[in-house]
Amino acid sequence: MEAIKSTPSDASPGASVKKGRKLLMGNEAIAYGALESGIAFATGYPGTPSTEVIEAIARLKPEVFAEWAPNEKVALEEAAGVAYAGLRALVTMKCVGLNVAADPLMSLAYSGVEGGLVILVADDPGPHTSQTEQDDRYYGKLSLLPVLEPADPQEAHDLIKYAYELGERYRVPVIFRTTTRVNHTTADVEVGEFLELDRKPVFRKDIERYVRASMDGNRKRHKWLNETLAKIEEEFNSMPFNRVEGSGKIGIIAEGVPYNYVREVLPKVKADFRVLKLSTPHPLPRKLVTDFLKTVDRAIVIEDGAPFLEEEVKIAAYEAGLNVPIYGKRTGHLPIEGELTPGLVRNALLRLIGGESKEYRKPEEVAYAESLAPKRPPVMCPGCPHRGSYRALLDALRDLKLGLYSVPIHGDIGCYALSLLPPLEAIWTEYVMGASISLANGQSVVMGKKIIATIGDSTFFHNGIQPLIDAVYKNLNVLVMILDNRTTAMTGHQPHPGTGGSETGRKFNEIDIEALVKALGVKYVKTVDPYDLKATREAIKEAMQVEGPAVIIARRECVIPVIRRGEIGEKPVVVEERCTGCRACVLLTGCPALVYDPEKKKVRIDELLCTGCGVCNQTCPFDAIKFGLERGA
Known part of the structure; x- marks a missing residue:
């Protein structure tokens, strides 16, 4: 270093x-x-x-x-x-x-x-x-x-x-x-x-x-x-980023981004406002705030997030013996949940002065309008290795005759959380870094069976090593699948200890996940290629039979850097004569590159999206998706 x-x-x-x-x-x-x-x-x-x-x-x-x-x-x-x-x-x-x-x-x-x-x-x-x-x-x-x-x-x-x-x-x-x-x-x-x-x-x-x-x-x-x-x-109390603007007997105390919304909407509200712009929510400059409140008849606090500033201002006003009404999120003038918008700020100011906004829409009206828009949930990229990992996992549980809802599959923070969506609908939980393994550990104790945790490589280094140590220490019956796509993909492909990469070009050491896991004492450790569904499925089936902790490392680089390097290989072709239109490839993988043609009642592959991973080729029951053929053949 x-x-x-x-x-x-x-x-x-x-x-x-x-x-x-x-x-x-x-x-x-x-x-x-x-x-x-x-x-x-x-x-x-x-x-x-x-x-x-x-x-x-x-x-x-x-x-x-x-x-x-x-x-x-x-x-x-x-x-x-x-x-x-x-x-x-x-x-x-x-x-x-x-x-x-x-x-x-x-x-x-x-x-x-x-x-x-x-x-x-x-x-x-x-x-x-x-x-x-x-x-x-x-x-x-x-x-x-x-x-x-x-x-x-x-x-x-x-x-x-x-x-x-x-x-x-x-x-x-x-x-x-x-x-x-x-x-x-x-x-x-x-x-x-x-x-x-x-x-x-x-x-x-x-x-x-x-x-x-x-x-x-x-x-x-x-x-x-x-x-x-x-x-x-x-x-x-006197720093230059805190200042008073305007004149009037109605006060606005604004912090952060919502201050810009105040400036935007004030010309549209027919009243004189006095504005205290703050950049220091803690400690609150109480003298500046109370001096401001002494100049107005009432005030509203406009902030993003919780009513933190509103509460601090009210405490300061109470301690100073001021009887100025103070409005904000706690009084219902602004919502506690969600992000503020200029429209929400304008409506709050109009309500404060006794006016009414014609643009104001009730929550049920907003919900109805949103329901009319088509849903566009995020999906795993074409060629995402996580698709193969979860497909193989679900198929392995099926082969073991374990019901779809009999074995909990815990997820973690990363692109693979998209496996919660159809058609995979694989993970049952996802909320904090590393929790997949900890949750599996606890449930393995009380449920008396093997529980599955899925976690990405960057997340494993972040907070997954400690719960795996606990699984080894207590010989807990868990299967941990480390989905190693060789990067921190969800946030833009940053390096992590398992890549050996650097933001500034410095030479760092690459931590070998398999060697690390073995060093922790895990007896069953196997590295597989998630593009190979059969090998991955068989490894999972084998690991499910192991008493105590087992780890499978599904290693295949995120497809986006591969695309950027121009290293996409051969792409498969749908042989129309063999395609029955069963859509098994679509329903089993959810790959965006697979398109069903309702007129022909056939599936085709979008060549612009396909990355040639071959997962669809392995899911077609009629062998209708082939490599080595000319398009149109």
Whole structure:
């Protein structure tokens, strides 16, 4: 592994020479801001909508150590080590990733940092690509750390630079909360020169600060953290990213992306509003908020996610003895679930002033309108190896005369979760990284039979190794299928420890999954090619007979990189004379490249979609799909 190099010159934060405007995605703007802050280290775990930040840093400045970690906990701890030594670091993750990193987050708040450490967590109101609509502002309150939230890409760029200044001034990590609309919005952004800090990493022994086994030290650090947070709140009362706009006796307190919706809809609402724009949900700048509330007759809080800010504002108003009505999500003016839109904000403001929106649609009307649109669920790509894995698994259970609903099949986080859809409908559960094996472990104990877990290669490295260790330790009767497609496919094909790849071109070691599993003590381990349905099916049948843990590694590279390299081979052809139109190939695989022609009552293969995996060829009962034939023959 390459060492982080010292840089030749020092400069103060924010002193970079402007380079002009660039059209950037919000995540790219964040990457520019971090590089303009002089970061030496960036890491995280890929997860939409945060992924592009690390990728942009690696592309823009490869000499910065910008590489993925096996999971968010490891990422935060590695970055903490860098920040302890006085250098600046960035950690990125999606909303649920902070759950994984929560353990070190709490202790890290007590120890504080020397170099700036920003923890970027991308929340996903909607949700668009996440298991939950988790609101990570609450982690700021739980950990007693400051939380910053930008409203647009330009502010994301500027605010992250302020985050490094703030963190180093008070020697605390800073949580940088974004939402999908900031991460993935594209805008013109004013950027500057990348900053290089002439700092040599130095870590000094300080038991009270860095060792949490000292209970007396913990009490002292807790007191220090509370005092520090109070100082940060005082700074937030006058920081430039918080400001009051407009005049009027009706108040709006807006944070993050919804501030833009407020600006958009205000000209359409015939009333005068006074707006407090906030970028600091925690600690709440109470003086700024209460001074604002003293100037209005009533106010509404507009925010994405939970009513976090609304609750904080109400507490501040109560403690200040103010009797100003405060509205928001808790009063029903805005929905608690889902993502805010300009229309929802406009309707809330009209309701606040006693007006009525002609555009307002009741939930049942929206539901009816949505029901009229054709459903377009995501599907596995043509040639996806996971299709073969699950087809072979279901066929193996059938051969063993195990009923369709008699053996639980637990899924995990990744592309293979799409196996929940017809025609496979394979997995029964899917909710957090690595849980497939843990759930199978528990059920194997109480149900007295072999339970199946399916997990991807990246997810296995993220959080699947520990539950497999437990299965070996307790000799639990589980079959773990590791679906190794040689990448982190769902989030854009990032490398992981099993690929040996790197974001910046550094040479890393490749971890052999089969050797690792055997080293854990699993007695039955077999690697198969999921394109070979028969061999995969037979291996599964064999593994189901093993008492205790068994592991099958279904290894075949994700088809998308193969397509990009132009390595697609021969494609099969449907022999019309043999095709009976039974659609077994379609119904058994669900491959989008298989198209049923209702006029001919035959199946054809879409040559533009087909990747030549051959799974359909193995499912046709009439041998009507053949390789080695000319099309039209």
